[in-house]
Amino acid sequence: MKRRTAISAVGALALAGTHxxxxxxxxxxxxxxxxxxxxxxxxxxxxxxxxxxxYTAGKVRVEVYPNSTLxxxxxxxxxxxxxxxxxxxxxxxxxxxxxxxxxxxxxxPYVFEGDAGYDKVVxxxxxxxxxxxxxxxxxxxxxxxxxxxxxxxxxxxxxxxxDFQGLKIRISGSKIADLYFRALGALPQILAFxxxxxxxQTGVVDGCENTPxxxxxxxxxxxxxxxxxxxxxxxxxxxxTNTKFWMGLPPDIRAQLDxxxxxxxxxxxxxxxxxNADSLAKIKASGxxxxxxxxxxxxxxxxxxxxxxxxxxxxxxxxxxxxxxxxAAGIKI
Ligand code: LMR
Numbered sequence: 001m002k003r004r005t006a007i008s009a010v011g012a013l014a015l016a017g018t019h020x021x022x023x024x025x026x027x028x029x030x031x032x033x034x035x036x037x038x039x040x041x042x043x044x045x046x047x048x049x050x051x052x053x054x055y056t057a058g059k060v061r062v063e064v065y066p067n068s069t070l071x072x073x074x075x076x077x078x079x080x081x082x083x084x085x086x087x088x089x090x091x092x093x094x095x096x097x098x099x100x101x102x103x104x105x106x107x108x109p110y111v112f113e114g115d116a117g118y119d120k121v122v123x124x125x126x127x128x129x130x131x132x133x134x135x136x137x138x139x140x141x142x143x144x145x146x147x148x149x150x151x152x153x154x155x156x157x158x159x160x161x162x163d164f165q166g167l168k169i170r171i172s173g174s175k176i177a178d179l180y181f182r183a184l185g186a187l188p189q190i191l192a193f194x195x196x197x198x199x200x201q202t203g204v205v206d207g208c209e210n211t212p213x214x215x216x217x218x219x220x221x222x223x224x225x226x227x228x229x230x231x232x233x234x235x236x237x238x239x240x241t242n243t244k245f246w247m248g249l250p251p252d253i254r255a256q257l258d259x260x261x262x263x264x265x266x267x268x269x270x271x272x273x274x275x276n277a278d279s280l281a282k283i284k285a286s287g288x289x290x291x292x293x294x295x296x297x298x299x300x301x302x303x304x305x306x307x308x309x310x311x312x313x314x315x316x317x318x319x320x321x322x323x324x325x326x327x328a329a330g331i332k333i
Contacts, residue, residue, distance in 0.1 A: 026061040031087040036217040044268030051260035068194035089237040093174030107176040143265035146272040149231035153224035154207030161305040170208040175316040216279035
């Protein structure tokens with residue numbers, strides 16, 4: 001009798017220990033993305049980790065998986081839906097597979113009047129409306145993260161629309177990028193981001209578009225003889241989470257994570273411009289490629305070639321969102 005009591009006391013103690021250990025297990029958030037840590041998005045993800053772990057006093061652990069180490073472009077959305085990851089920050093070119101192609105409207109050429117024009121759109125009713133569209137898909141839109149304007153490259157100079165004729169240009173999936181490269185006479189090809197360097201190196205594609213930070217950190221500039229700093233379109237991300245996961249969090253933790261995301265977003269958006277300027281300077285200093293800047297006449301020629309794209313875009317992403325953006329941009333079609 002005595003002995004039995006002793007055993008159950010030990011058992012009870014062990015059980016209490018297990019409970020304690022269980023209660024102390026942090027909530028793990030996996031944040032997957034496709035760029036390196038040394039980019040605006042990469043740094044933003046690490047900033048979110050730092051702040052989230054600080055504000056929740058370690059109750060949340062954020063694991064950041066950069067550079068397609070966990071998932072490539074398309075697999076990311078499936079992983080979010082299945083709960084295999086909790087946070088992503090895909091470019092707005094990558095929302096068609098989850099049924100929200102309207103995000104691609106932000107890829108339209110020459111619709112933002114510089115950085116201020118971009119900020120106004122994503123922080124205003126258009127940006128808010130886009131994030132709201134995610135709700136019906138079981139996804140919560142948390143923020144937009146900036147990565148600046150695109151450049152475009154090939155092994156021949158790209159100065160006038162005719163220079164694109166017949167070139168295979170890698171795009172990330174946006175039907176809008178598909179439209180504008182076709183308008184220039186190029187043949188757009190969708191490839192995952194992690195496959196671009198090799199495709200350029202081996203000639204699977206002739207060229208690509210991206211921002212200076214992505215050209216630099218993925219070494220695209222080493223395998224492209226000519227880069228045009230064209231600023232023809234903008235690269236931005238929507239940071240998203242799985243709504244079921246998000247709403248299942250204890251409210252106090254959710255509030256702390258919200259604060260961490262707000263501050264991480266401010267940080268990311270504040271460094272994007274300088275990060276890209278630094279990357280462009282490093283690309284230039286490498287001497288491995290020739291940088292070109294368009295003259296006003298060349299810009300006009302690109303704009304003339306892009307004219308049909310705005311109307312065609314209505315069939316790809318919807319008339320309403322195209323109208324909203326063109327009105328904001330003051331473009332009449
Ligand atoms: C791309 O595929 O080119 C971009 O979406 C990569 C990124 O996330 O910046």
